[in-house]
Amino acid sequence: MGRAGFVVQRLLLLIPVAVGVTIVVFFMVHLIPGDPAATILGIHATPKAVALLHQQWGLNRPLASQYWLFLDRLLHGNLGQSIFYGGSVTSLILSHLPPTLWLLVYATVLTVLISVPLAVLAATRRDGIRDHVVRAVPLVGLGMPPFWLGFLLIYAFAISLRIFPVSGYGSGFTGHLQSMFLPSLTVALALTPVVIRSLRASMLNVLGAEYVVTARSKGVPSHRLYQRHVLRNAVIPAVTVLAINIGFLVGATVIIEQIFAIPGIGQLMINSIFQRDFPVVQGVTLVFAIMVVLVNLLADLSYAALDPRVRFDR
Protein backbone atom coordinates (compact mmCIF):
# COMPACT_ATOMS: atom_id res chain seq x y z
CA MET A 1 0.00 0.00 0.00
CA GLY A 2 1.34 3.39 -0.97
CA ARG A 3 1.56 6.61 0.95
CA ALA A 4 -1.87 7.81 -0.17
CA GLY A 5 -3.35 4.66 1.33
CA PHE A 6 -1.49 5.31 4.55
CA VAL A 7 -2.89 8.84 4.78
CA VAL A 8 -6.45 7.69 4.08
CA GLN A 9 -6.26 4.88 6.64
CA ARG A 10 -4.79 7.22 9.23
CA LEU A 11 -7.66 9.68 8.64
CA LEU A 12 -10.25 6.90 8.96
CA LEU A 13 -8.77 5.96 12.33
CA LEU A 14 -9.66 9.45 13.54
CA ILE A 15 -13.38 8.71 13.42
CA PRO A 16 -13.65 6.35 16.42
CA VAL A 17 -11.31 8.60 18.41
CA ALA A 18 -13.41 11.67 17.59
CA VAL A 19 -16.61 9.89 18.61
CA GLY A 20 -14.98 8.68 21.83
CA VAL A 21 -13.65 12.12 22.70
CA THR A 22 -17.07 13.74 22.28
CA ILE A 23 -18.65 11.01 24.42
CA VAL A 24 -16.13 11.62 27.23
CA VAL A 25 -16.62 15.39 27.11
CA PHE A 26 -20.39 14.93 26.98
CA PHE A 27 -20.43 12.58 29.96
CA MET A 28 -18.41 14.98 32.11
CA VAL A 29 -21.74 16.63 32.96
CA HIS A 30 -23.10 13.37 34.26
CA LEU A 31 -20.08 12.72 36.50
CA ILE A 32 -21.08 15.71 38.60
CA PRO A 33 -22.68 14.40 41.79
CA GLY A 34 -26.35 15.26 42.31
CA ASP A 35 -28.23 17.57 39.97
CA PRO A 36 -25.46 18.90 37.70
CA ALA A 37 -27.21 22.19 37.05
CA ALA A 38 -27.78 22.90 40.74
CA THR A 39 -24.24 21.79 41.68
CA ILE A 40 -22.64 23.94 38.98
CA LEU A 41 -24.61 27.05 39.84
CA GLY A 42 -23.93 26.67 43.56
CA ILE A 43 -26.10 27.26 46.61
CA HIS A 44 -27.19 30.73 45.56
CA ALA A 45 -28.70 29.55 42.27
CA THR A 46 -32.17 30.79 41.43
CA PRO A 47 -34.61 28.13 40.23
CA LYS A 48 -34.80 30.10 36.98
CA ALA A 49 -31.06 29.77 36.33
CA VAL A 50 -31.20 26.05 37.11
CA ALA A 51 -34.12 25.64 34.72
CA LEU A 52 -32.21 27.55 32.04
CA LEU A 53 -29.22 25.25 32.35
CA HIS A 54 -31.51 22.21 32.29
CA GLN A 55 -32.97 23.50 29.07
CA GLN A 56 -29.58 24.40 27.54
CA TRP A 57 -28.18 20.92 28.16
CA GLY A 58 -31.53 19.19 27.61
CA LEU A 59 -31.04 17.42 30.97
CA ASN A 60 -34.66 16.31 31.13
CA ARG A 61 -34.41 14.32 27.88
CA PRO A 62 -33.18 10.72 27.48
CA LEU A 63 -29.39 10.32 27.45
CA ALA A 64 -29.11 9.37 23.76
CA SER A 65 -31.10 12.37 22.66
CA GLN A 66 -29.00 14.61 24.94
CA TYR A 67 -25.85 13.34 23.26
CA TRP A 68 -27.40 13.84 19.85
CA LEU A 69 -28.25 17.44 20.78
CA PHE A 70 -24.66 17.96 21.99
CA LEU A 71 -23.22 16.55 18.75
CA ASP A 72 -25.59 18.55 16.59
CA ARG A 73 -24.54 21.78 18.31
CA LEU A 74 -20.88 20.83 18.16
CA LEU A 75 -21.02 20.30 14.40
CA HIS A 76 -22.41 23.80 14.10
CA GLY A 77 -19.48 25.13 16.12
CA ASN A 78 -21.72 25.81 19.11
CA LEU A 79 -20.17 24.87 22.45
CA GLY A 80 -22.88 26.51 24.52
CA GLN A 81 -23.03 29.72 26.51
CA SER A 82 -20.58 30.71 29.21
CA ILE A 83 -22.23 31.09 32.61
CA PHE A 84 -19.71 33.58 33.98
CA TYR A 85 -18.58 35.55 30.91
CA GLY A 86 -21.99 35.47 29.22
CA GLY A 87 -20.85 35.15 25.58
CA SER A 88 -20.60 32.03 23.45
CA VAL A 89 -17.94 29.55 24.50
CA THR A 90 -16.65 29.18 20.93
CA SER A 91 -15.77 32.87 20.53
CA LEU A 92 -14.31 32.92 24.06
CA ILE A 93 -11.98 30.05 23.18
CA LEU A 94 -11.05 31.49 19.80
CA SER A 95 -10.02 34.78 21.39
CA HIS A 96 -7.83 32.95 23.94
CA LEU A 97 -6.27 30.55 21.44
CA PRO A 98 -3.38 32.64 19.94
CA PRO A 99 -1.26 32.90 23.14
CA THR A 100 -1.55 29.14 23.69
CA LEU A 101 -0.51 28.36 20.12
CA TRP A 102 2.40 30.78 20.46
CA LEU A 103 3.50 29.04 23.64
CA LEU A 104 3.25 25.58 22.04
CA VAL A 105 5.22 26.43 18.91
CA TYR A 106 7.82 28.47 20.80
CA ALA A 107 8.29 25.68 23.37
CA THR A 108 8.65 23.04 20.65
CA VAL A 109 11.31 25.10 18.85
CA LEU A 110 13.23 25.65 22.10
CA THR A 111 12.96 21.93 22.94
CA VAL A 112 14.55 20.99 19.64
CA LEU A 113 17.24 23.69 19.97
CA ILE A 114 18.19 22.41 23.43
CA SER A 115 17.86 18.67 23.08
CA VAL A 116 19.40 17.97 19.66
CA PRO A 117 22.85 19.46 20.42
CA LEU A 118 22.93 17.87 23.88
CA ALA A 119 21.94 14.46 22.52
CA VAL A 120 24.62 14.74 19.83
CA LEU A 121 27.19 15.71 22.47
CA ALA A 122 26.26 12.71 24.58
CA ALA A 123 26.03 10.14 21.80
CA THR A 124 29.27 11.07 20.04
CA ARG A 125 31.35 10.41 23.15
CA ARG A 126 29.58 7.45 24.65
CA ASP A 127 30.36 6.95 28.36
CA GLY A 128 32.60 10.03 28.34
CA ILE A 129 32.23 12.86 30.83
CA ARG A 130 29.91 14.76 28.47
CA ASP A 131 27.71 11.70 28.16
CA HIS A 132 27.46 11.26 31.93
CA VAL A 133 26.61 14.93 32.48
CA VAL A 134 23.92 14.89 29.80
CA ARG A 135 22.49 11.66 31.18
CA ALA A 136 22.33 13.06 34.72
CA VAL A 137 20.24 16.06 33.64
CA PRO A 138 17.04 14.08 32.92
CA LEU A 139 17.22 12.41 36.34
CA VAL A 140 16.93 15.76 38.06
CA GLY A 141 14.64 17.25 35.43
CA LEU A 142 12.07 14.43 35.48
CA GLY A 143 11.16 15.02 39.11
CA MET A 144 11.00 18.78 38.85
CA PRO A 145 7.52 20.30 39.00
CA PRO A 146 7.20 22.46 35.85
CA PHE A 147 5.55 25.28 37.78
CA TRP A 148 8.34 25.35 40.35
CA LEU A 149 10.91 25.55 37.57
CA GLY A 150 8.91 28.51 36.29
CA PHE A 151 9.29 30.28 39.65
CA LEU A 152 13.03 29.75 39.64
CA LEU A 153 13.28 31.23 36.14
CA ILE A 154 11.07 34.17 37.12
CA TYR A 155 13.19 34.76 40.21
CA ALA A 156 16.49 34.54 38.33
CA PHE A 157 15.75 36.27 35.02
CA ALA A 158 12.81 38.54 35.73
CA ILE A 159 13.24 39.66 39.36
CA SER A 160 17.02 39.52 39.90
CA LEU A 161 18.45 40.14 36.41
CA ARG A 162 15.40 41.95 34.96
CA ILE A 163 16.12 40.61 31.46
CA PHE A 164 12.62 39.34 30.77
CA PRO A 165 9.19 40.51 31.95
CA VAL A 166 7.71 38.68 34.95
CA SER A 167 4.47 37.82 33.21
CA GLY A 168 2.11 38.59 30.37
CA TYR A 169 1.87 37.99 26.65
CA GLY A 170 3.53 41.19 25.31
CA SER A 171 2.47 43.00 22.16
CA GLY A 172 3.75 42.70 18.62
CA PHE A 173 5.98 39.93 17.32
CA THR A 174 9.14 40.99 19.20
CA GLY A 175 7.06 41.66 22.30
CA HIS A 176 5.64 38.15 22.19
CA LEU A 177 9.09 36.77 21.48
CA GLN A 178 10.45 38.43 24.62
CA SER A 179 7.49 37.95 26.97
CA MET A 180 6.93 34.34 26.00
CA PHE A 181 10.58 33.33 26.29
CA LEU A 182 10.55 32.34 29.97
CA PRO A 183 7.25 30.41 29.83
CA SER A 184 8.32 28.62 26.66
CA LEU A 185 11.70 27.82 28.18
CA THR A 186 9.94 26.38 31.23
CA VAL A 187 7.84 24.06 29.09
CA ALA A 188 10.86 23.17 26.95
CA LEU A 189 13.00 22.33 29.98
CA ALA A 190 10.23 20.10 31.31
CA LEU A 191 10.11 18.24 28.02
CA THR A 192 13.83 18.01 27.13
CA PRO A 193 14.73 15.19 29.57
CA VAL A 194 12.46 12.75 27.75
CA VAL A 195 13.49 13.91 24.29
CA ILE A 196 17.22 13.86 25.06
CA ARG A 197 16.94 10.33 26.40
CA SER A 198 15.23 8.91 23.34
CA LEU A 199 17.27 10.92 20.85
CA ARG A 200 20.51 9.77 22.48
CA ALA A 201 19.36 6.15 22.44
CA SER A 202 18.31 6.25 18.80
CA MET A 203 21.54 8.01 17.78
CA LEU A 204 23.56 5.29 19.48
CA ASN A 205 21.49 2.76 17.55
CA VAL A 206 22.17 4.49 14.24
CA LEU A 207 25.87 4.96 15.03
CA GLY A 208 26.20 1.19 15.32
CA ALA A 209 24.50 0.56 11.97
CA GLU A 210 26.48 -0.91 9.11
CA TYR A 211 25.87 1.96 6.73
CA VAL A 212 27.50 4.34 9.20
CA VAL A 213 30.55 2.10 9.42
CA THR A 214 30.63 1.98 5.61
CA ALA A 215 30.33 5.76 5.34
CA ARG A 216 33.08 6.22 7.88
CA SER A 217 35.41 3.74 6.20
CA LYS A 218 34.99 5.39 2.81
CA GLY A 219 36.15 8.64 4.38
CA VAL A 220 33.00 10.74 4.80
CA PRO A 221 33.95 13.74 7.00
CA SER A 222 32.44 13.41 10.45
CA HIS A 223 30.30 16.58 10.37
CA ARG A 224 28.82 15.38 7.08
CA LEU A 225 28.36 11.90 8.51
CA TYR A 226 26.29 13.29 11.37
CA GLN A 227 24.29 15.62 9.17
CA ARG A 228 23.45 13.28 6.34
CA HIS A 229 23.57 9.82 7.83
CA VAL A 230 23.09 9.83 11.58
CA LEU A 231 20.85 12.73 12.56
CA ARG A 232 18.44 12.21 9.71
CA ASN A 233 17.74 8.66 10.74
CA ALA A 234 17.85 9.31 14.45
CA VAL A 235 15.34 12.14 14.21
CA ILE A 236 12.45 9.86 13.23
CA PRO A 237 12.03 8.20 16.64
CA ALA A 238 12.57 11.61 18.24
CA VAL A 239 9.66 13.05 16.27
CA THR A 240 7.48 10.23 17.55
CA VAL A 241 8.61 10.80 21.12
CA LEU A 242 7.88 14.50 20.73
CA ALA A 243 4.43 13.67 19.36
CA ILE A 244 3.66 11.18 22.12
CA ASN A 245 4.62 13.82 24.66
CA ILE A 246 2.53 16.47 22.97
CA GLY A 247 -0.22 15.51 25.40
CA PHE A 248 2.12 16.39 28.22
CA LEU A 249 3.32 19.52 26.41
CA VAL A 250 -0.21 20.78 25.82
CA GLY A 251 -1.24 19.89 29.36
CA ALA A 252 1.77 21.70 30.81
CA THR A 253 0.70 24.93 29.12
CA VAL A 254 -2.37 24.97 31.37
CA ILE A 255 -0.13 25.29 34.41
CA ILE A 256 2.53 27.50 32.83
CA GLU A 257 -0.07 29.99 31.60
CA GLN A 258 -1.34 30.25 35.14
CA ILE A 259 2.10 31.12 36.56
CA PHE A 260 3.08 33.60 33.88
CA ALA A 261 -0.41 35.13 33.58
CA ILE A 262 -0.68 34.39 29.86
CA PRO A 263 -4.25 34.88 28.61
CA GLY A 264 -4.46 31.55 26.77
CA ILE A 265 -7.08 28.79 26.88
CA GLY A 266 -5.26 27.07 29.75
CA GLN A 267 -5.72 30.08 31.97
CA LEU A 268 -9.29 30.34 30.70
CA MET A 269 -9.85 26.74 31.85
CA ILE A 270 -8.45 27.27 35.36
CA ASN A 271 -10.31 30.57 35.81
CA SER A 272 -13.53 28.94 34.63
CA ILE A 273 -13.05 26.13 37.14
CA PHE A 274 -12.96 28.64 39.97
CA GLN A 275 -16.01 30.43 38.53
CA ARG A 276 -17.68 27.01 38.20
CA ASP A 277 -18.30 27.88 34.55
CA PHE A 278 -18.86 24.35 33.37
CA PRO A 279 -19.57 24.94 29.64
CA VAL A 280 -16.22 26.71 29.25
CA VAL A 281 -14.31 23.91 31.04
CA GLN A 282 -16.06 21.40 28.79
CA GLY A 283 -15.28 23.39 25.64
CA VAL A 284 -11.61 23.93 26.49
CA THR A 285 -11.18 20.23 27.31
CA LEU A 286 -12.57 19.37 23.88
CA VAL A 287 -10.35 21.90 22.10
CA PHE A 288 -7.27 20.55 23.89
CA ALA A 289 -8.15 17.02 22.77
CA ILE A 290 -8.60 18.19 19.18
CA MET A 291 -5.17 19.84 19.33
CA VAL A 292 -3.51 16.64 20.55
CA VAL A 293 -5.23 14.51 17.91
CA LEU A 294 -4.22 16.91 15.12
CA VAL A 295 -0.59 17.06 16.28
CA ASN A 296 -0.41 13.28 16.41
CA LEU A 297 -1.84 13.09 12.92
CA LEU A 298 0.73 15.63 11.74
CA ALA A 299 3.53 13.64 13.37
CA ASP A 300 2.39 10.43 11.71
CA LEU A 301 2.21 12.10 8.32
CA SER A 302 5.63 13.72 8.72
CA TYR A 303 6.93 10.35 9.81
CA ALA A 304 5.69 8.89 6.53
CA ALA A 305 7.36 11.76 4.69
CA LEU A 306 10.67 11.29 6.52
CA ASP A 307 10.82 7.54 6.15
CA PRO A 308 9.83 6.13 2.77
CA ARG A 309 9.57 2.65 4.25
CA VAL A 310 6.54 3.52 6.38
CA ARG A 311 3.57 1.54 5.24
CA PHE A 312 0.23 1.02 6.80
CA ASP A 313 -0.67 -2.55 7.45
CA ARG A 314 -3.10 -4.13 9.77
Added chain:
Amino acid sequence: MSAIEIPPGPPGPEPASEPVLVVRAEGHAASRWYRQPALVAGLVILAVVVGLALAAPLITSYNPITQNLSESLLGPSRQHLLGTDQLGRDTFTRLLYGLRLDLRIGFIAVLLPFCLGIVLGSLAGYFGGWMDTTIMRLVDVVVAFPFYVLIIALVFVLGPGERSIYLAITLVGWVAYARIIRGEILVAKRQDYVTAARSGGLSNVRIMRRHLLPNVISQGYIYAMSDIVQVILAIVTLGYLGLGIPPPTADLGSMINDGQNFLSTHWQLTTIPGLVVVVVGLGLSLTGDGLADLLRPGQ
Protein backbone atom coordinates in the same frame (compact mmCIF):
# COMPACT_ATOMS: atom_id res chain seq x y z
CA MET B 1 -2.62 -1.27 14.50
CA SER B 2 -0.47 1.00 12.44
CA ALA B 3 3.01 -0.06 11.48
CA ILE B 4 4.49 3.04 13.07
CA GLU B 5 3.25 2.48 16.56
CA ILE B 6 6.37 2.26 18.65
CA PRO B 7 6.62 -0.77 20.87
CA PRO B 8 5.74 -0.11 24.51
CA GLY B 9 8.74 0.25 26.74
CA PRO B 10 12.35 -0.17 25.75
CA PRO B 11 13.03 -2.87 23.22
CA GLY B 12 14.23 -5.47 25.67
CA PRO B 13 15.46 -8.85 24.60
CA GLU B 14 13.04 -11.58 23.66
CA PRO B 15 11.28 -12.95 26.69
CA ALA B 16 13.01 -16.03 27.97
CA SER B 17 11.68 -19.15 26.34
CA GLU B 18 12.03 -21.14 29.55
CA PRO B 19 10.93 -19.71 32.88
CA VAL B 20 14.12 -21.18 34.37
CA LEU B 21 16.19 -18.64 32.47
CA VAL B 22 14.30 -15.75 34.03
CA VAL B 23 14.77 -17.07 37.52
CA ARG B 24 18.48 -17.47 37.01
CA ALA B 25 18.81 -13.93 35.62
CA GLU B 26 16.94 -12.46 38.57
CA GLY B 27 18.87 -14.46 41.10
CA HIS B 28 22.10 -13.27 39.55
CA ALA B 29 20.85 -9.68 39.43
CA ALA B 30 19.67 -9.67 43.01
CA SER B 31 23.12 -10.67 44.21
CA ARG B 32 24.78 -7.62 42.66
CA TRP B 33 22.21 -4.89 43.33
CA TYR B 34 24.50 -3.10 45.76
CA ARG B 35 27.17 -2.70 43.10
CA GLN B 36 25.05 -0.13 41.26
CA PRO B 37 25.89 3.30 42.66
CA ALA B 38 22.80 4.94 41.11
CA LEU B 39 20.44 2.40 42.63
CA VAL B 40 22.08 2.62 46.04
CA ALA B 41 21.95 6.42 45.95
CA GLY B 42 18.28 6.29 44.99
CA LEU B 43 17.45 3.82 47.76
CA VAL B 44 19.29 5.95 50.34
CA ILE B 45 17.41 9.10 49.26
CA LEU B 46 14.10 7.22 49.37
CA ALA B 47 14.87 5.74 52.79
CA VAL B 48 15.66 9.19 54.22
CA VAL B 49 12.57 10.80 52.65
CA VAL B 50 10.16 8.04 53.65
CA GLY B 51 11.75 7.85 57.11
CA LEU B 52 11.29 11.60 57.66
CA ALA B 53 7.69 11.40 56.46
CA LEU B 54 6.85 8.43 58.68
CA ALA B 55 8.55 9.86 61.75
CA ALA B 56 7.04 13.34 61.34
CA PRO B 57 5.21 13.33 64.72
CA LEU B 58 8.44 12.25 66.47
CA ILE B 59 10.68 14.82 64.78
CA THR B 60 8.60 17.90 65.39
CA SER B 61 6.35 18.87 68.28
CA TYR B 62 4.40 21.55 66.37
CA ASN B 63 0.96 20.97 64.89
CA PRO B 64 0.91 21.45 61.10
CA ILE B 65 -2.46 23.22 61.01
CA THR B 66 -2.70 25.20 64.26
CA GLN B 67 -2.35 28.89 63.47
CA ASN B 68 -0.34 31.29 65.60
CA LEU B 69 -0.81 34.71 64.04
CA SER B 70 1.52 36.47 66.50
CA GLU B 71 4.43 34.47 65.05
CA SER B 72 3.72 34.79 61.34
CA LEU B 73 6.44 34.99 58.68
CA LEU B 74 9.38 34.48 61.05
CA GLY B 75 12.81 33.77 59.59
CA PRO B 76 14.65 30.53 60.30
CA SER B 77 15.64 30.16 63.95
CA ARG B 78 16.36 27.50 66.53
CA GLN B 79 12.65 27.17 67.37
CA HIS B 80 11.53 27.22 63.74
CA LEU B 81 14.17 25.59 61.53
CA LEU B 82 12.68 26.97 58.32
CA GLY B 83 10.73 29.84 59.84
CA THR B 84 6.95 30.17 59.82
CA ASP B 85 4.38 30.90 57.12
CA GLN B 86 1.88 33.75 56.87
CA LEU B 87 -0.41 32.08 59.43
CA GLY B 88 2.41 31.44 61.92
CA ARG B 89 2.63 27.70 61.26
CA ASP B 90 6.06 26.06 61.45
CA THR B 91 7.25 25.54 57.86
CA PHE B 92 9.44 22.54 58.69
CA THR B 93 6.49 20.79 60.36
CA ARG B 94 4.18 21.48 57.43
CA LEU B 95 6.89 20.24 55.10
CA LEU B 96 7.12 16.89 56.91
CA TYR B 97 3.36 16.41 57.12
CA GLY B 98 2.89 17.55 53.52
CA LEU B 99 5.52 15.06 52.39
CA ARG B 100 3.75 12.35 54.39
CA LEU B 101 0.42 13.11 52.75
CA ASP B 102 1.75 13.44 49.20
CA LEU B 103 3.81 10.24 49.44
CA ARG B 104 0.82 8.30 50.78
CA ILE B 105 -1.53 9.60 48.07
CA GLY B 106 1.18 9.05 45.44
CA PHE B 107 1.76 5.41 46.34
CA ILE B 108 -1.95 4.61 46.42
CA ALA B 109 -2.63 6.61 43.26
CA VAL B 110 -0.01 4.69 41.31
CA LEU B 111 -1.29 1.32 42.51
CA LEU B 112 -4.86 1.73 41.25
CA PRO B 113 -4.12 2.49 37.56
CA PHE B 114 -1.44 -0.23 37.72
CA CYS B 115 -4.04 -2.85 38.68
CA LEU B 116 -6.71 -1.64 36.26
CA GLY B 117 -4.22 -1.35 33.39
CA ILE B 118 -2.74 -4.79 34.02
CA VAL B 119 -6.17 -6.45 34.04
CA LEU B 120 -7.44 -4.68 30.90
CA GLY B 121 -4.10 -5.06 29.11
CA SER B 122 -3.98 -8.82 29.81
CA LEU B 123 -7.57 -9.27 28.63
CA ALA B 124 -6.86 -7.34 25.42
CA GLY B 125 -3.62 -9.16 24.71
CA TYR B 126 -4.78 -12.66 25.65
CA PHE B 127 -8.22 -12.82 24.09
CA GLY B 128 -7.71 -10.45 21.15
CA GLY B 129 -10.69 -9.97 18.83
CA TRP B 130 -13.47 -7.61 19.82
CA MET B 131 -12.19 -7.32 23.38
CA ASP B 132 -8.82 -6.12 22.13
CA THR B 133 -10.44 -3.68 19.70
CA THR B 134 -12.74 -2.22 22.34
CA ILE B 135 -10.03 -1.79 24.96
CA MET B 136 -7.49 -0.34 22.55
CA ARG B 137 -10.01 2.14 21.09
CA LEU B 138 -10.71 3.19 24.68
CA VAL B 139 -6.96 3.71 25.10
CA ASP B 140 -6.88 5.87 21.95
CA VAL B 141 -9.64 8.08 23.33
CA VAL B 142 -7.99 8.60 26.72
CA VAL B 143 -4.64 9.36 25.10
CA ALA B 144 -6.29 12.02 22.96
CA PHE B 145 -6.69 14.19 26.06
CA PRO B 146 -3.67 15.97 27.51
CA PHE B 147 -2.79 14.32 30.84
CA TYR B 148 -3.17 17.41 33.02
CA VAL B 149 -6.25 18.72 31.20
CA LEU B 150 -8.21 15.51 31.71
CA ILE B 151 -7.11 15.18 35.35
CA ILE B 152 -7.98 18.79 36.14
CA ALA B 153 -11.35 18.47 34.39
CA LEU B 154 -12.14 15.20 36.20
CA VAL B 155 -11.16 16.55 39.62
CA PHE B 156 -13.34 19.58 38.89
CA VAL B 157 -16.45 17.57 38.06
CA LEU B 158 -15.88 15.04 40.87
CA GLY B 159 -15.34 17.76 43.47
CA PRO B 160 -12.21 18.32 45.57
CA GLY B 161 -10.73 15.68 47.89
CA GLU B 162 -8.57 12.59 48.04
CA ARG B 163 -11.13 10.28 46.46
CA SER B 164 -11.43 12.44 43.34
CA ILE B 165 -7.65 12.46 42.93
CA TYR B 166 -7.52 8.65 43.05
CA LEU B 167 -10.41 8.34 40.61
CA ALA B 168 -9.03 10.91 38.16
CA ILE B 169 -5.51 9.47 38.14
CA THR B 170 -6.86 5.93 37.75
CA LEU B 171 -9.14 6.83 34.84
CA VAL B 172 -6.27 8.56 33.04
CA GLY B 173 -3.28 6.48 34.14
CA TRP B 174 -4.33 2.88 33.35
CA VAL B 175 -3.73 3.42 29.65
CA ALA B 176 0.06 3.13 29.69
CA TYR B 177 -0.01 -0.10 31.72
CA ALA B 178 -2.64 -1.62 29.45
CA ARG B 179 -0.51 -0.86 26.38
CA ILE B 180 2.67 -2.27 27.89
CA ILE B 181 1.12 -5.46 29.25
CA ARG B 182 -0.89 -6.09 26.09
CA GLY B 183 2.27 -5.84 24.01
CA GLU B 184 4.15 -8.21 26.31
CA ILE B 185 1.30 -10.73 26.40
CA LEU B 186 0.98 -10.72 22.61
CA VAL B 187 4.56 -12.01 22.45
CA ALA B 188 4.46 -14.27 25.49
CA LYS B 189 1.24 -16.10 24.61
CA ARG B 190 2.91 -17.67 21.57
CA GLN B 191 5.56 -19.32 23.75
CA ASP B 192 5.66 -23.08 24.16
CA TYR B 193 4.88 -23.07 27.86
CA VAL B 194 1.54 -21.37 27.19
CA THR B 195 0.65 -23.93 24.53
CA ALA B 196 1.64 -26.64 26.99
CA ALA B 197 -0.51 -25.15 29.74
CA ARG B 198 -3.44 -24.86 27.35
CA SER B 199 -3.14 -28.40 26.07
CA GLY B 200 -2.97 -29.51 29.69
CA GLY B 201 -6.52 -28.18 29.98
CA LEU B 202 -5.85 -25.25 32.30
CA SER B 203 -8.46 -22.51 32.35
CA ASN B 204 -7.78 -19.17 30.69
CA VAL B 205 -7.82 -17.38 34.04
CA ARG B 206 -5.23 -19.78 35.47
CA ILE B 207 -2.99 -19.49 32.43
CA MET B 208 -3.12 -15.72 32.61
CA ARG B 209 -2.61 -15.47 36.36
CA ARG B 210 -0.09 -18.21 37.00
CA HIS B 211 1.79 -18.52 33.72
CA LEU B 212 1.62 -15.31 31.70
CA LEU B 213 1.49 -12.52 34.30
CA PRO B 214 4.58 -13.55 36.29
CA ASN B 215 6.55 -13.44 33.04
CA VAL B 216 5.33 -10.08 31.79
CA ILE B 217 4.61 -8.05 34.89
CA SER B 218 8.17 -6.82 35.38
CA GLN B 219 7.65 -4.37 32.49
CA GLY B 220 4.68 -3.03 34.46
CA TYR B 221 6.84 -2.58 37.58
CA ILE B 222 9.49 -0.75 35.55
CA TYR B 223 6.94 1.65 34.15
CA ALA B 224 5.30 2.13 37.55
CA MET B 225 8.61 3.29 39.00
CA SER B 226 8.81 6.16 36.52
CA ASP B 227 5.07 6.71 36.62
CA ILE B 228 5.03 7.36 40.35
CA VAL B 229 7.25 10.41 39.82
CA GLN B 230 4.67 11.79 37.41
CA VAL B 231 1.80 10.93 39.73
CA ILE B 232 3.40 12.73 42.68
CA LEU B 233 4.07 15.70 40.40
CA ALA B 234 0.42 15.67 39.34
CA ILE B 235 -0.72 15.65 42.98
CA VAL B 236 1.60 18.54 43.84
CA THR B 237 0.41 20.42 40.75
CA LEU B 238 -3.25 19.92 41.69
CA GLY B 239 -2.42 21.20 45.17
CA TYR B 240 -0.66 24.19 43.65
CA LEU B 241 -3.68 25.01 41.50
CA GLY B 242 -5.94 24.78 44.56
CA LEU B 243 -7.66 21.62 43.26
CA GLY B 244 -5.99 19.12 45.57
CA ILE B 245 -6.54 18.40 49.23
CA PRO B 246 -8.55 21.32 50.65
CA PRO B 247 -6.81 23.62 53.21
CA PRO B 248 -5.72 23.73 55.98
CA THR B 249 -4.16 20.26 55.47
CA ALA B 250 -0.46 20.54 54.68
CA ASP B 251 0.40 19.58 51.10
CA LEU B 252 3.59 20.48 49.22
CA GLY B 253 1.68 21.93 46.27
CA SER B 254 -0.48 24.27 48.31
CA MET B 255 2.61 25.30 50.33
CA ILE B 256 4.32 26.37 47.09
CA ASN B 257 1.21 28.30 46.12
CA ASP B 258 0.92 30.01 49.53
CA GLY B 259 4.57 31.01 49.48
CA GLN B 260 4.31 32.46 45.97
CA ASN B 261 3.08 35.81 47.33
CA PHE B 262 6.20 36.14 49.46
CA LEU B 263 8.71 35.13 46.78
CA SER B 264 10.75 38.34 47.00
CA THR B 265 10.86 38.53 50.83
CA HIS B 266 10.55 34.93 52.08
CA TRP B 267 11.90 32.84 49.21
CA GLN B 268 12.25 29.74 51.41
CA LEU B 269 8.44 29.34 51.65
CA THR B 270 8.21 28.48 47.95
CA THR B 271 11.60 27.06 47.05
CA ILE B 272 12.05 24.53 49.87
CA PRO B 273 8.83 22.54 49.23
CA GLY B 274 9.70 22.51 45.52
CA LEU B 275 13.19 21.29 46.32
CA VAL B 276 11.71 18.47 48.43
CA VAL B 277 9.61 17.38 45.43
CA VAL B 278 12.75 17.38 43.26
CA VAL B 279 14.61 15.25 45.80
CA VAL B 280 11.72 12.77 46.03
CA GLY B 281 11.61 12.61 42.22
CA LEU B 282 15.37 12.09 42.03
CA GLY B 283 15.25 9.26 44.57
CA LEU B 284 12.40 7.53 42.75
CA SER B 285 14.01 8.00 39.31
CA LEU B 286 17.37 6.63 40.42
CA THR B 287 15.73 3.66 42.12
CA GLY B 288 13.46 3.05 39.14
CA ASP B 289 16.30 3.13 36.61
CA GLY B 290 18.40 0.83 38.78
CA LEU B 291 15.57 -1.66 39.25
CA ALA B 292 14.80 -1.57 35.54
CA ASP B 293 18.38 -2.60 34.78
CA LEU B 294 18.11 -5.46 37.29
CA LEU B 295 14.72 -6.68 36.07
CA ARG B 296 15.77 -6.82 32.43
CA PRO B 297 17.38 -10.23 32.15
CA GLY B 298 20.65 -10.55 30.27
CA GLN B 299 21.58 -6.88 30.10
